[in-house]
Amino acid sequence: MPLYKKYVYKLSSEEFYGLLVDITSGVEVLSEGESYVEFALYEPIQGLEPLEVLEVEVIPPERAFKPVRVKSLLVVPNWIKPIVIRQGSAFGTGLHPTTQLCLDLIQDFFQEGWSAVDVGTGTGVLAMALKKLGAGRVVAIDKDPVAVEECRHNTKENCLEVECLLAGPEEVTDSFDLLVANLDLGIFRKEIENLLKLFRRVGVFSGIYGKDELESFLSLLRGLKPAKIKRRKNWYGVVVLG
Ligand SMILES: C[S@@+](CC[C@H](N)C(=O)[O-])C[C@H]1O[C@@H](n2cnc3c(N)ncnc32)[C@H](O)[C@@H]1O
Known part of the structure; x- marks a missing residue:
């Protein structure tokens, strides 16, 4: 050099x-x-x-x-991709380690032009991040109507085209290149089959706290090997390849 x-x-x-x-x-x-x-x-x-x-x-x-x-x-310099979030009542200001793990891991695995689904979108922060990184179709779902309203508001304010829907993973029939799901172990236990069906290439999972939860989460994957595990303040993010 x-x-x-x-x-x-x-x-x-x-x-x-x-x-x-x-x-x-x-x-x-x-x-x-x-x-x-x-x-x-x-x-x-x-x-x-x-x-x-x-x-x-x-x-x-x-x-x-x-x-x-x-x-x-x-x-901001032009290589930074800002995401504007209204301080509302949904989770996802970017401050929480679980959100940061997703923001970090999607940047390692996501490829421009891919489609993506964000399960448990909250404010829409991860869906918007994917759009900013050059995603094609992005669907953001949440079971909480307040979150869906926040997601719609934020994506509009950021001029990003994201489909914000009131739904759980079991209601989505399409499959996407990438899935991101910042949920928790209880929800992963119930929804893992539905979540694994939603992506073809990369699944990014977060909301897993401590080593015991990590082991329990990995056991839900039934033999699928994680491509990457990352830790932030005792929270874990796991990447699974489809
Ligand atoms: C921890 S927040 C994540 C918010 C945002 N994606 C982030 O990373 O900051 C989890 C969100 O998942 C939603 N949620 C919980 N269970 C769900 C389910 N079964 N299907 C869809 N969304 C769900 C909650 O309403 C909440 O908005």
Whole structure:
């Protein structure tokens, strides 16, 4: 990997923000105090002596350009895929480890253009994530009418086409490339046969707490081998291939 020169500078806040008007290339803020800013660039600033010049490998853009929030406005780089959620009464703000496991695992296995079903959609967060990742048809189902209403509201606000339906997995007759189901062990025990029928390629399951629940969940799969198991704060996400 080629090495790049990284020029590190330290200026007073006033000087830095004055200078920023003229800098068009990416600036990485390294640290910021009350009255100073330490920052780095990949080209030298004419007439200014750097604190140090480092030789570094290419920095991925996500490390250099971070989202910036000012009061109610959030400026994000274009490789981030934002999902807007109304604070309503359905589960799925993205804060819970089980939701995060699904968001993580679908990014490892999902392929653009696939169809997907989100069972127990809550706010619709996972269905919207799949759409943002380039899914074709996405169906989001929930047994709670409040969740379906939240899903409809959120998908509309995000301008995403998702079919939000009041239904359980037993009522869906189609089959999809990917299934995501963030439920719980009790529901998996009752619904596993219906859930396994809903996907052809990848099933992402979450809502499994602790090792005992994980073992119980795996025993429901009747011989299907998990392709990946991931843990977050003692919650588990499991990926099964169809
Ligand atoms: C833990 S929340 C997950 C919400 C969202 N998908 C997420 O990952 O943040 C589980 C959701 O499943 C719904 N649910 C529970 N049992 C269900 C079933 N048998 N069929 C469909 N949805 C169900 C609940 O109403 C709830 O909205």
